[in-house]
Amino acid sequence: MRYAIVALLLSSRALAETCPTAPDISVELQALIADANAAPDERNGQVASDQMWQLWLRAPDAAAQEVLDRGMRQRSSFDFAGAYDSFDTLVSYCPDYAEGYNQRAFISFLREDFSAALIDLDRALDLSPDHVGAQSGRALTLMNLGRRDDARAQLEKALANNPWLSERHLLADGAPLGPEGQEL
Template identity: 55%
Template structure:
């Protein structure tokens, strides 16, 4: 292919070939929700706050990205894990800076018990959104599944510092496998 042909193809690219816009900056409302969940007095109150966090995490950069994310989540919910991975692969290819693409693909890997792949994607998600509580929780679970207990304990502690009401908190209770050293099984 000549340079002229390549240039012509690039100039003729359809509008959908536009790059993904930057992910929305929801850091302020997420920080406010984190403070609220830390002050929550009941598990039900904390769960409602956590659901509002998902509204921000799952807010894709544009309509195209949102449609891909929604299709992937629908496929995952329908146990079409390979279809979900294809959708999340497409989302990541289109929006490589959007943390939720990696987090959702990690969840599918986790469900398939491919904990190494889940961990790699969770690290990518956390590189983009360091306080993504669900990604931290997923990372702790993946590390635990891989037998990396100390790293799992540390990661879960970080997640619980942000949201002490996470269901995974039972793993850090006295006598549980991720309890602080000396309190674990």
């Protein structure tokens, strides 16, 4: 009960205040993209990928961080409705923070609402064009919408930023986004 009251107060406070500008992570992100591309193997590539996620998950302020963290805990416990509400609160409070849209898109994806996921992923990428997580999520969303060519092109962009993404296997011969005529 105490947690619910604190969460409600944080959500109310978040909606009443103005979100500060999201930190500019572009220089750090470009360095990590270079690290991922220079990585000699998947293990080293994963280190760069993990560091990218640490950047994206750095919210603009403590209130936003609490809402983001709460939504991620809810998602981890399969409370998709609660997580969606938390990420919706985050997007309302911080409309220029790409990760809020990316996380809300992930919940929509998990709920198989691919059209809603695509709208949020497009907004996340408008705000952060090199967000590899949003790029790969958008590729998977497009694939689920039956837009194979668009999905393939989007995944290729994501892999240009991080060639070690697990989704890279979707481009292999016989895979869903593999060369034409090679589907399983």
